Amino acid sequence: MRLPYPALLAALGLAGALLFLASLLVGPAAIGLSDSLAALIHGQGEAVTLVMREVRLPRAILGAAIGAALGLSGALLQGLLRNPLAEPGLIGTSSSAALGAVLAIQTGVSAAFALALPLAALAGALASVAVLLLLSGPRGSTLTLILAGIGISSLATATTALILNLSPNPFAANEIIFWMMGSLADRSMLHVQLALPFLGLGALLAIPAARSLDALTLGEDAAASIGVNLRRLRLLTVLAAALMVGAATAVAGAVGFVGLVVPHLLRRACDARPSRLLAASALGGAAVVLAADVAVRLIAPDRDLKLGVLTALVGAPFFLHLILRTRQEGL
Amino acid sequence: MSGSVRRSERHKGWRALALAAALMLAPPAAAEVPQRVVSINLCTDQLAMLLAAPGQLVSVSNLARDPLASAMAEEAAAYPENHGLAEEVFALRPDLVLAGTYTSPATTGLLRRLGVRVETFAPASDMAAVRAEILAMGTALGRDEAARAMVAQFDADLAALRADPATGPxxxxxxxxxxxxxxxxxxxxxxxxxxxxxxxxxxxxxxxxxxxxxxxxxxxxxxxxxxxxxxxxxxxxxxxxxxxxxxxxxxxxxxxxxxxxxxxxxxxxxxxxxxxxxxxxxxxx
CATH class of the missing domain: 3.40.50.1980 (Nitrogenase molybdenum iron protein domain)
Structure with a gap:
């Protein structure tokens, strides 16, 4: 059974909306359904309102926005590199963004100037994609892409660990796990304000890239012959992905595999057309991260189980399956 | 061992011992009083600095000098610091090492195999445990009298401060x-x-x-x-x-x-x- 494309988008959107609601209603403080909605919408009950508006709402917004950004970035990078294994976590974009964020925090720059945090993460993400393109070439074979990704990601993770270990702050060293695995616990509206403009800008940049990515599936020469400016396309796509991965990682750490699994699941329903896959992956990514964030609160309410643990548990087997398939296809 | 010491020296030795015993106010335990004590745990550092006789404590851990973690950072500056590593601790030739129960068992185990006496102290979880720790440290250092005095002072101060939590904020x-x-x-x-x-x-x-x-x-x-x-x-x-x-x-x-x-x-x-x-x-x- 195949869903028509608009129905697919509607179904993904509905799933996202329901999971958004679930994210608002699930939490360690047991608040009744009607109480929590009354507090959220009408501001009834001072403390409950505070919990709903300042603790749960930012968490749900960030879950949806970051999930959408990760799904969209995965679809963008896969379209650009024409490789189903291109994913921000696997090719080192997320860990480089985390390195940028850690640098901004540990040097104290982000305390003096809040925007420095997403900007530094963006710079880290951009640098990693630039290095990746240099190493693997614009058409990067799967092997060079993954190997370059392993190298970049190991280097970024090790540097992050080094900085956090050298920090005078006793808590910093324990946060390596947050930067590697990601979490939305105790984020606030400040983080929403910080991340949302960057995520939105990245999504906007993806729109003009969508059509060109469709043409690119025919090959670079064919795409160029029908008027696609490849340089501009590359720049747009890389900038969009870096903006989204950078801002997402700056506030939530590196949440892996969302950009891999979501486009993979939706590719057939989108006729393998990148332009369709972008919107579907954004909606699907939002649903997946919201679901993961609800799950971590249900599985271990008092442990701050990391988001990336769940996404990797689901995503890593997918990744292995994809490797097997690309090998069978002789790539 | 004293049998091999010549008579006049032995006389001198006894006098020194008597002096030490008087200083430590704990004559019965004096025979086993450690002379070179090394502490490798933040909490034993502070208890030992509070209770040790002059010259008895040879080194405290580097954490004791951290003004954020240690209530006795200034006092700790007067002692050579160690980093809790078995090798450097053994090089100080201690006759007693003070450690926490959560100190790496590899470290305490190695020191024990090398023949060093190691006393471990559990982290205190209530006021009764604080009293017990002070008394245990007194016994370990041969400073029971000083420990008892400290506990008496502690009890009196605590009683003066204590307020009833039942109806409190x-x-x-x-x-x-x-x-x-x-x-x-x-x-x-x-x-x-x-x-x-x-x-x-x-x-x-x-x-x-x-x-x-x-x-x-x-x-x-x-x-x-x-x-x-x-x-x-x-x-x-x-x-x-x-x-x-x-x-x-x-x-x-x-x-x-x-x-x-x-x-x-x-x-x-x-x-x-x-x-x-x-x-x-x-x-x-």
Missing amino acids: RAALYYANSYSLGDKTLSGQILAAAGFRNVGAEAGLSIGGTLPLEVLILAHPDLIVSGQRYPGASRSEEVLDHPALAALGTASARAAMADRDWICGTPYVLRAVRALRAARDGLTE
């Missing part, structure tokens, strides 16, 4: 990563001694654990007690600046306490109780 211990402590912990007992009811315990914590931000907000504590901030930055501490906490405003007062008085079971916990009493008086005004 409600306070939450709230640290980085939303960590809180229940009543079966030293911090919980400090809170109780200052006459506060513990919101963490109400939320079901008996030892340490997470007190989620939203649970804290709904609990309406009269006072939120946090530790001091550490240099450098961390995501873990960000929750202490969460806008939702700021929005609680005057409904929940905030107090930042110096961690150094809360970490170890030493008489310095009384400073923590005193600071909390002051915060409590501020609430009722």
Whole structure:
């Protein structure tokens, strides 16, 4: 059974909306359904309102926005590199963004100037994609892409660990796990304000890239012959992905595999057309991260189980399956 | 061993011993009194500095000099520091090593195999344990008399400070990563001694654990007690600046306490109780 494309988008959107609601209603403080909605919408009950508006709402917004950004970035990078294994976590974009964020925090720059945090993460993400393109070439074979990704990601993770270990702050060293695995616990509206403009800008940049990515599936020469400016396309796509991965990682750490699994699941329903896959992956990514964030609160309410643990548990087997398939296809 | 010593020297030795015994005020244990004591744990560092005879304590750990963690950072500067490594500790030729029960068993095991006496001290979890630790340290150092005097002083000071928590204001211990402590912990007992009811315990914590931000907000504590901030930055501490906490405003007062008085079971916990009493008086005004 195949869903028509608009129905697919509607179904993904509905799933996202329901999971958004679930994210608002699930939490360690047991608040009744009607109480929590009354507090959220009408501001009834001072403390409950505070919990709903300042603790749960930012968490749900960030879950949806970051999930959408990760799904969209995965679809963008896969379209650009024409490789189903291109994913921000696997090719080192997320860990480089985390390195940028850690640098901004540990040097104290982000305390003096809040925007420095997403900007530094963006710079880290951009640098990693630039290095990746240099190493693997614009058409990067799967092997060079993954190997370059392993190298970049190991280097970024090790540097992050080094900085956090050298920090005078006793808590910093324990946060390596947050930067590697990601979490939305105790984020606030400040983080929403910080991340949302960057995520939105990245999504906007993806729109003009969508059509060109469709043409690119025919090959670079064919795409160029029908008027696609490849340089501009590359720049747009890389900038969009870096903006989204950078801002997402700056506030939530590196949440892996969302950009891999979501486009993979939706590719057939989108006729393998990148332009369709972008919107579907954004909606699907939002649903997946919201679901993961609800799950971590249900599985271990008092442990701050990391988001990336769940996404990797689901995503890593997918990744292995994809490797097997690309090998069978002789790539 | 004394049999091999010549008569005049032996006489001198006895005199020195008698002098030492008089100094240590503990004649019966004098025969086994350690002369070169090395401490490799923050809490034993402080107890040993408080109780050791002059010259008896040879080295304390580097943590004892950290003014954020140690209540006796200034005193510790007078002692050579060690880093708790078996090799450097053994090189100091100690006849007694003081460690915590959570000190790496590899370190204490190696020292014991090398023939060094190692005494371990458990972290104190209540006021009774603080008394017991002081007395145990006195015995280990051959300074029972000084330890008993310190405990008597501790008891008197605590009794003077203690307030009844049954009807007192409600306070939450709230640290980085939303960590809180229940009543079966030293911090919980400090809170109780200052006459506060513990919101963490109400939320079901008996030892340490997470007190989620939203649970804290709904609990309406009269006072939120946090530790001091550490240099450098961390995501873990960000929750202490969460806008939702700021929005609680005057409904929940905030107090930042110096961690150094809360970490170890030493008489310095009384400073923590005193600071909390002051915060409590501020609430009722």
